[in-house]
Amino acid sequence: MDPRLHKLLGGNELAALRRRLRRHFERNAPGASPGLLRVGSLSAAEREALALLTGRPPRDAKSMQIDVSLLDAMLRDAGIARSLRDALEQIDGPVVHLAAARAAVEASWSAVVTGCTHPALAGHLQTPAALGLLKRLARQDASVAKRLLEAADAVLRRLPAGGVARAQLAAETLGNAHALDNGQATATLVLATWRHIERGRSDAAETSDSLDGTAEETSGRALDERIRDVWARAGVLVNELARPALLLNVPVQTNETPVCTPGEPAYLSLRRLLRAPPRWAVADLVVFVCENPNLVAIAADRLGVRCAPLVSTDGMPAAAQRTLLSQLAQAGARLRYHGDFDWPGVQIANHVMSTWGAHPWRFGALDYEAAAADAPHTRHSLAGSCIVASWDAALAPAMQRLGLAIAEEAVAAPLLGDLRQE
Incomplete structure (x- = not known):
């Protein structure tokens, strides 16, 4: 100069x-x-x-x-x-020259999108939200985005998997066992695309799934569980031995080894449910679903082999519980649900009924009022924000009026009456 x-x-x-x-x-x-x-x-x-x-x-x-x-x-x-x-x-x-620079950037992103060969991934990228997500993950760098799409393509072509561990899938497809861990760009893109695929299916396990914690409390643990659920629906195992599903007397087809001893509760891990899913013999059979594992224990103690098929969601269902409920629903079971008479219990029930088509099981306004009158020694004050029950508009007003929270175990007697098989 x-x-x-x-x-x-x-x-x-x-x-x-x-x-x-x-x-x-x-x-x-x-x-x-x-x-x-x-x-x-x-x-x-x-x-x-x-x-x-x-x-x-x-x-x-x-x-x-x-x-x-x-x-x-x-x-x-x-x-x-x-x-x-x-x-x-x-x-x-x-x-x-700003206009020329903008045109060059747009051309580079257009080339990235049109170069995507995976049908579902390419279709997803046609939505503004998906393209915006890709740009954020790539930090607005088209060359990085191209590599991300190639990695996501490789993973998506392995899905649905048959119960493969996430770390194994990542190592085999991407050469890095941690490349699909929570928060990794490729994992985020794969999960978003898989949910897009599900929304396009009439028989999707859940068409409104999101990873913002709205269906559960907004916390890191809740978010991790929801991510695990999406992977599970794609046949990928993440922490597959955590929170196994609890069930009692749910039958399998006669030529198959029973999953549990008759009359005794059994746990099925997500690993087992995805890698070797039982062939459930529940077509047009009522399968009762409760919120609390304690009710399963009470039913096993009181009824044993005479108890109707019973499953526990163990609170808001996690990956194993969700997988089991999906398998039972797909096998033709008629699910009937009961939970705690409190606001979290209503929220869980809304979720179970909308997702798996379950019907209420002694879980309406009249049942609540009867429980409030008959079980005064096991009740406590109702706390939290009101949640409307999708299956009974009268339930929430009744709960607000009486102001009592009633645990599921407190109404075990009438529930056991329904579960008793002669």
Whole structure:
């Protein structure tokens, strides 16, 4: 750089002026007529610099109009720079034509999207939300996005899997056992695409699934469980031995080994349910579903082999419970659900009934009022925000009126009456 150029227009004091001059060239395509340039809101130092640059006497004015062609000729004649644009580029680097740059970026992203060959992934990218997610994951870098799509494509072509561990899937497809861990960009993209695939199926396990914790308390643990659920629906095991599903007397087909001893509760892990799913013999059979594992223990103690098929969600169902309920529903079971008479219990019931088509089991307003009258020694005050029961509009008002929370175990007697088989 010519020292005279630095003296005329360089330095931090004139950086703001140079930015304003650069904007003139950023808006005009390379090769376009330079034209006239008006610069306003000038400081004293900026006025002096422009006066020296153009050879004009200093004026106490807030703005100045510059004939760029004339200034270019002056700079060339002085041997300082080829043009004003060249002078600005020598000081602060290349001037980028904004419209051309935007067009180039759009073209690069278009090439990324059109280059995606996985049908579901390509279809998902046609939605603004999916493309926005990809850009965020790639930090607005199209080359990074291309690599992400290639990785997601490789994983999605393995789905649904038959109970493969997530770490194994990641190692085999991506060469890194942790590449699909929670929070990894490829994992986020794969999960989003899998939910998109589910929403396109009429028999999807859950069409409204999200990873924002709205169906459970918003916490890291709840989010982890929901992520685990989505992987499970894709046949991928994540922490497959955690929170196994509890069941009692649920029959399998006669040529298959029973999953549990008759009359005794049994646990089935997510690993077992996905890797070797039982062939359930429950077509058109009522399978009772309760919220609390204690009710399963009570039923086993009181009824044993005479108890009807019973499953516990163990609170809000996690991956193993959700997988079991999906398998039973797909096998033709008629699910009937009961839970705690409190707001979390109503929330869980709404979820179970909407997701698996379950019907209420002694879980309406009249049942609540009867329980409030008959079980005073096991009740406590109702706390939390009201939640409307999707299956009985009268339940929430009755609970608000009486203000009592009633645990499922407190109404075990009538439930056992329904479960008793002779």
